[in-house]
Amino acid sequence: MSPSLTAASLSERLAGVGLARHIRFYAELGSTNDEAFDLARQGAPEGTVVVADRQTRGRGRMQRVWVSPPGRNLYLSLVLRPDIAPEQAPQLSIVAGVAAAEALWGLCPGVTLKWPNDVLVRGRKLCGILAEMRAAAGRLDFVILGIGVNVNLLREECPPEIAGIATSLREETGGALSRAEVAAVLLRSLETAYRIYCREGFSPLRARWLERTDMAGKPVRVVAGTDVYEGRMAGLDDAGALLLEEKTGGIRAVMAGDASLVKG
Template structure:
């Protein structure tokens, strides 16, 4: 399926969205967009057919009264303020995995910033091959193709960049989110989002990176398997009311691009500082499962490549990958 192209219908929607609660005359829309009044009316009718509620009042014009809870270019493009991320958007009602589709596109030559988004995944994946529960029309499931100028040894930094972006987007939505090393975002001690990073690289250069993001937005407790209900949460559960998914998707992409730009321009130092501020891991007693062994200690810091430093009774261990369990509060 080709990416959704921008068209006049999207431009009319963007114009109405920008006006907020104000009415906009058909004449103003036609003058601004270079359309006939008949074409404006046709696009308004098409938007209504897509589920948008557009009010029309004689002598006042049109007003966007309500938008459908969908995640296509029609909903997302008017909300994006990015220069690359999401400007080419591949939207699907259903996919096995957005990461798998993004990897295919990357191998086919997809440009930096192309995004795959789906309403549901039949084979969503988390880290270490775990399933990612993906009920339809409730959450966010998207993957971004990146082509960073990085050596493979620094690719892991991008996972921390992505966790920062998602944490910030959730905070902007009113959720008290924090990051558990390396890539889980928690709220109230329960998982609300996760990041899956995959890449292809040559010895000296990363070819492409796919950043997959899953955010529980409007999932209810009953949407999670019973064994996960004490470990998982959502924006709606935390806030007590549902959240507009398109707005949160746009916020995630905007924050991700901003942090990627900071990383490209200034290196890992600002990422490390910001990650420390949002961490719910540092300063905690942790149990780490890595390389077939377990170790317990205090999570002290992350180093200049993003590895977790855990002080055990014997020494400071440098953890490159593994599962971290938080043992007790600060």
């Protein structure tokens, strides 16, 4: 049996975590990101965390469905109100990726980062991040960081379309984990990374992201809608865009798309 997730278990393990001062737990939601966005629009402060046992309309990047059965995984969204310009908001997806990878490494050594915001183990997806923001009159109002972690999902429970590309902490470690404990480890790591970001800027987190990826310096293909870009990964720019060194010798910055290593 997977350990149950409750408001009490979350409150106990998240005590003292500044980015989890206001915890809202739901047995079921359409989407934790949608709920957190609505709460932020109503004035919810930084450190508001929305957690659901089940999502009926969970989603990842590009409106892809995030499989969200009850009793298995961790689905949470966090309200942030950083004092940054709207064009800097994509940096927070990189910051969250670093925090998630460092937290999950302690539970499952061997995790890597795939641009822009996937945490993988042995090439299979363990965790995904969806960042959304609201800005007005050139000022950033808030950012919602949605994080989904496959905790106790079994391979036979995966829909056929993701069975070959997804994994979970349970599949990788051989044992069930407390989702509340995973939430605590994740949010403590995120709090540390976010404080560094607010104090020192993006550069130290970008460096840590590059240390955790296996894409650096390798041939990469990015599919962005109908456009396809290829080149050697040369790093990340100041906005978190992927830098590709193309065959011409030029550097292309790609802000969004599906990236993969070019094999062979």
